[in-house]
Amino acid sequence: MKYAKNILETIGNTPLVQLNKIAESIDAMVLAKVETFNPGNSVKDRMAVKMIEDAEADGRLKPGGTIIEGTSGNTGMGLALGAIVKGYKLICVISDKQSKEKIDILRAVGAEVVVCPTDVEPTDPRSYYSVSKRLAEETPNAWYVNQYDNPSNAIAHYEQTGPEIWEQTEGKITHFVVGVGTGGTISGVSKYLKEKNPNVKVWGIDTYGSVFKKYHETGIFDENEVYSYITEGIGEDILPKNVDFSLIDGFTKVTDKDAAVYTRKLALEEGIFVGNSAGAAVKGLLQLKDEFKPGDVVVVLFHDSGSRYVGKMFNDDWMRERGFLDEEITKAGDLIKNHADRPLVMARTEELVSHAIERMRKHKISQIPVADTTGFVGSVNETVLFHAYMEDKDIADKPIKDFMGAPYPLVNANTSLEEVSKLIDKDNQAVLVDLGDGKHHIITKHDIIGAIK
Structure with missing residues (x-):
């Protein structure tokens, strides 16, 4: 009989799948290493189990212990599988920018999840780096994984992912392209491939708001490069020890919008339902197409499953709110078509100012039209009310x-x-759209800005 003795034995040997339509502009064979076929649905299963086993071997992780790690979700899932099979507790510390699906999945497999703010410095006591370290110090019999600096992370890919890619391509691989986060995947795979063939080129995919690309090119850690971004799983505001820049030939940066759009394209054009970093990797691949020539074999790695982004990149409303949907907006009706069915928030001339304030607060808006029995006769906004209040506290x-x-x-x-x-300026904050049948809607500066692509 052929069977796995436990779920951990099913990790690895993921398929290599040719990309066709989405890569048709590239003059080379493009193959995707689809890591969602791992039991935890991501590449992180490999290094999570390797880190656990190495910690067991040298005594850092003891029987009945608690595993603690800061994670964007996927490493946590891999650690959870290991913890279940081997009998450990698990605490995952995650940033609030990660998808709800990731958090729910971690809880479903028994992890305790602690959510921390994204927009803080790594050294801030509220950051998920700091909270992870503090919990490890406070929890008895705990082991802090620290995937960013844990050498077992890169070793797992040197021992597993790299050899798989080399064998699957029969040593014909010429380029490896992958998103960079902790650095374990790119460094481990690159080390193995370059030992087999020093001419293999390795490209890292970075995101805007991350420090990797500039640091690789200049050796400068520029804090001005660091700002909040949406793309999950790649980019960092620190320099993990697992990122071996000497093994990386170059980086290209991909915008949040392009990463999201190409995540959806992979599902629609290739039938490959994978996550946000895969979209970034494909867009980066297309940005690098001049680096490839006929006869080249390019392998791009897809980290995780699209199921973890159903409420984000695969949700039209989420995409539309961020201006990521390529919808043609040329007229007033286009600006409001997605919420034209909502009633217009307005006030009547004889109502009290308190009523207007209550409505603005409830609907989180800063201006509303005012009407009487004849129609719209005025408007009121928070700036006017603020200045009026400063002169008269009883308004x-x-x-x-x-x-x-x-x-x-x-x-x-x-x-x-x-x-x-042209109708919106400093003296006029909005425009009303007549939809017919006595219905109206409002367009503000926020709507105009949201239409900018």
């Missing part, structure tokens, strides 16, 4: 008509975006 109980400004210009749904934009 809340006074009628809105005493503080309203001029009514917003009225346009129809076919008015061009250019004309709408």
Whole structure:
């Protein structure tokens, strides 16, 4: 009988799949190493189990111990599988930018999940780096994994992923392309491939808001390069010890939008349902196409499964809110079509200022039109109310008509975006769109900015 004695024995030997339509502009064979076929649905299963086994071997992880790690989700899943099979507790510390699916999955496999803010410095006591270290110090019989600096991370890929790719391509691989986060995958695979053939070129995919590309090219760790970004699983605001820059030939950066768009393209054009870093890797691959020539064999690694991004990149509303959907917006009706069914938030002239304030607070808006029995006769915004309050602390109980400004210009749904934009200035904060049948909607500067591609 052929069977695995436990789920950990099914890790590895993932397939190499040719990319066709999405890579048709590249003059080389492009093969994807699809790591979602691992039991935890990501490449991180490999190094998670390797780190556990090495820690067991040298006594850092003792029977009945607690494993603690800061993770973007995938390493946590791999650690969870190891913890279940081997009988350990697991605490995963994760940043709040990670998808809800990742957090829910970790809890489903028994991990305790601690969520930390993303927009803090790595040294901030609230960062997921700092919280992980603190929990490891405070928890009895605990082992802090530290995948960023743990050498077992890169060794796992040197021992497993690299040899698999070499064998599957029969040694014909000429280029390896992969997103870089902790650095274990790119460094371990690169070390193995370059030992087999020093001419193999290795390219890292970075994201805007990360330090890798500039540091590789200049040796300068530029804190001005660091800012919040959406793409998950790649890029860092630190320099992990597992990133061996001497083994990497170059980096290319991919925007959040392109990473998200190409994540969806992979599903629609290749039938490969993989995660956000795979989209970034494919877009990076296309940016690098001049590096490849006929006869080359290019391997790009896809880290994880699309199931972890259903509420993000694979959700139209999430994509639309961030301006990631390539929808043609040329007229007023296009700007409001996704929320035209919602009622217009407005106020009546005789209502109290407190009513307007309550509505603005409830709907998180900064301006509303004002109407009477004849139609729209004015407008009120938070700036006007703020200045009025500074002069009179009792304005809340006074009628809105005493503080309203001029009514917003009225346009129809076919008015061009250019004309709408001209109507919004420092003295006029919004435009009303007449949808017919007595229905109206509002366009603000926020809507115009959201339409910028």
